Amino acid sequence: MAMIENRKKKSLIALTMVAPFIVVFSTFFLYPMIEMIRMSFTDAPLVGEGNWVGVDNYIRLIGDRLFVTSLKNNGYFVLLTVVPTTVIALLIALAVSRLKGVAQTLALSLFFLPYVLPVSVVTEIWAWMLDLQFGILQPLIALVSGKPVAVFKNPYWVMPMVALVTIWWTNGFNVLLFIAGLRNIPQELYEAAALDGATRFQRFRRVTWPLLWPVTALVLTLQLILQLKIFDQIYLLSGGGPFNSSYVLLLKVYREAFQMNHGGYASAVATVLFMLIAVVSVLQYQLLRIRRGA
Amino acid sequence: MSAARRLENLVLTIFTFSAALVWIFPLYWSFVTSLRSEENVVGNASLLPDEFRLSAYVDAIFNTRLMVWYFNSVGTAVIVTVTVLVISMLCAYALSQIRFPGRRLLYGVVLASFMVPTQALLVNQFILMNNLNLINTWAGIILPQLITPIVIIVYKQFFDSVPKEMREAVVLDGGGEFTILFRIYLPLNWGITTAMAIVTFITVWNAFLWPFLVVTSEDMMTIPVGITQVNDAFGVAYARLMAVAMLAALPVILAYVLFQRRVTEAIMISSGVKG
Numbered sequence: 192m193a194m195i196e197n198r199k200k201k202s203l204i205a206l207t208m209v210a211p212f213i214v215v216f217s218t219f220f221l222y223p224m225i226e227m228i229r230m231s232f233t234d235a236p237l238v239g240e241g242n243w244v245g246v247d248n249y250i251r252l253i254g255d256r257l258f259v260t261s262l263k264n265n266g267y268f269v270l271l272t273v274v275p276t277t278v279i280a281l282l283i284a285l286a287v288s289r290l291k292g293v294a295q296t297l298a299l300s301l302f303f304l305p306y307v308l309p310v311s312v313v314t315e316i317w318a319w320m321l322d323l324q325f326g327i328l329q330p331l332i333a334l335v336s337g338k339p340v341a342v343f344k345n346p347y348w349v350m351p352m353v354a355l356v357t358i359w360w361t362n363g364f365n366v367l368l369f370i371a372g373l374r375n376i377p378q379e380l381y382e383a384a385a386l387d388g389a390t391r392f393q394r395f396r397r398v399t400w401p402l403l404w405p406v407t408a409l410v411l412t413l414q415l416i417l418q419l420k421i422f423d424q425i426y427l428l429s430g431g432g433p434f435n436s437s438y439v440l441l442l443k444v445y446r447e448a449f450q451m452n453h454g455g456y457a458s459a460v461a462t463v464l465f466m467l468i469a470v471v472s473v474l475q476y477q478l479l480r481i482r483r484g485a
Numbered sequence: 486m487s488a489a490r491r492l493e494n495l496v497l498t499i500f501t502f503s504a505a506l507v508w509i510f511p512l513y514w515s516f517v518t519s520l521r522s523e524e525n526v527v528g529n530a531s532l533l534p535d536e537f538r539l540s541a542y543v544d545a546i547f548n549t550r551l552m553v554w555y556f557n558s559v560g561t562a563v564i565v566t567v568t569v570l571v572i573s574m575l576c577a578y579a580l581s582q583i584r585f586p587g588r589r590l591l592y593g594v595v596l597a598s599f600m601v602p603t604q605a606l607l608v609n610q611f612i613l614m615n616n617l618n619l620i621n622t623w624a625g626i627i628l629p630q631l632i633t634p635i636v637i638i639v640y641k642q643f644f645d646s647v648p649k650e651m652r653e654a655v656v657l658d659g660g661g662e663f664t665i666l667f668r669i670y671l672p673l674n675w676g677i678t679t680a681m682a683i684v685t686f687i688t689v690w691n692a693f694l695w696p697f698l699v700v701t702s703e704d705m706m707t708i709p710v711g712i713t714q715v716n717d718a719f720g721v722a723y724a725r726l727m728a729v730a731m732l733a734a735l736p737v738i739l740a741y742v743l744f745q746r747r748v749t750e751a752i753m754i755s756s757g758v759k760g
Contacts, residue, residue, distance in 0.1 A: 303749070
């Protein structure tokens with residue numbers, strides 16, 4: 192009897208402890224999620240009730256050229272960022288981890304610092320650096336294209352440039368993960384390889400690379416998820432233009448909901464994005480589980 | 486070490502630092518710009534700070550709502566950080582130390598919610614906030630940002646590794662679960678709390694999309710949203726814009742410089758590369 196009492200009391204205490212999270216989570220995550228899915232089957236405006244229209248919104252999406260464009264642009268942006276940022280981060284991490292003591296801390300700080308900046312600070316900085324008339328980087332651009340270019344108003348330059356800004360801004364995070372990964376590699380392995388007369392390249396291929404692969408996989412999938420959600424930089428730098436050449440899914444959600452007042456349709460786009468990222472996340476989780484199991 | 490090795494090391498070090506300086510150049514250039522007078526900014530490609538004027542900063546502070554945005558940013562970021570830590574710590578302790586019905590389910594929910602993108606929910610979070618009449622309020626900015634399952638996961642991981650004997654000692658003394666949490670588990674994991682606090686603070690300080698949606702009144706804006714409003718009627722004033730940008734970045738740069746080790750540690754831990 193006493194034990195049952197005790198267990199009840201314990202459960203009650205546990206309940207008190209988890210209650211704040213459950214309340215916050217249900218109200219601001221679970222409820223909006225259910226609402227998003229429900230609304231995606233209606234023609235509701237942003238605020239107010241609509242009619243049930245079944246899968247009409249989803250069918251409409253297939254024929255919506257802007258939706259298809261934004262899907263493609265999301266893909267293009269992923270191509271422009273995910274692998275390049277991983278490679279750059281790896282190179283930086285290898286270079287920085289060679290350094291010792293204060294030099295290492297200093298170099299790492301210089302590479303990491305952009306990561307802590309607010310997105311709008313980042314975009315203001317780059318808009319100034321790339322200003323058509325006075326931008327300090329315009330001479331460099333003129334070298335490539337022969338003349339200064341308003342990069343965020345040019346359909347060919349806009350996505351690569353937003354990608355560049357994004358890589359500059361977020362790469363410090365990846366560098367850190369790689370450095371942690373490098374530190375986890377036992378030093379003895381290198382010593383053994385050196386004794387066997389392995390060259391620097393062989394040591395990288397046979398020791399560093401295989402042991403760093405799990406972190407690489409983590410960085411790649413984290414980046415994939417992050418870059419699928421791209422919004423802030425696009426909104427602030429190009430607004431999706433010119434000619435929709437930087438229009439992305441989350442921008443589509445935003446425009447449909449807040450500018451066109453199509454709550455139901457926006458929810459359908461959001462649901463698609465949600466599913467897309469959830470699938471990638473589950474794949475990532477599986478990947479990491481395999482890694483931990485190994 | 487052979488002379489050749491030493492030379493190679495020196496070359497690589499110089500190369501790494503050159504790359505680091507190129508990397509940080511945009512930040513340096515904005516800072517230099519912010520120290521110039523507006524007339525001297527345009528067409529000035531001198532890389533050195535040829536002027537040292539604070540006029541752009543004075544202008545930014547007195548002629549924009551920067552101070553109001555600062556206030557909103559500090560207020561909301563502090564409240565979110567403290568609330569997130571308390572909620573997560575309690576939840577993680579229960580998940581880690583108490584056997585109660587639904588424990589596995591709850592942990593599954595936490596893990597699952599860590600994986601799904603909150604950005605996709607913004608339309609319906611907005612509608613909810615609108616129905617609750619919380620548009621243009623601190624509560625509106627704060628509430629959806631309290632969903633940070635990762636902090637729970639990290640806390641749980643650390644609570645799991647505290648030796649059970651310590652807990653039993655308190656139980657023998659007649660202490661309850663709250664006593665155990667606050668007397669033992671919390672002090673033992675103080676480093677994690679600081680690390681999580683700094684990273685949460687930086688994340689909230691920098692949040693753009695949600696505060697941008699939920700706030701329309703200039704007086705309620707946070708810094709990252711507010712600075713997008715700084716434009717001159719007579720064209721863009723670059724020195725002032727850069728001064729505003731530098732001021733907006735200052736707290737997070739300071740936080741990073743002061744707590745560098747904690748920031749990097751927290752990122753490594755919450756990504757699972759270091760536990």
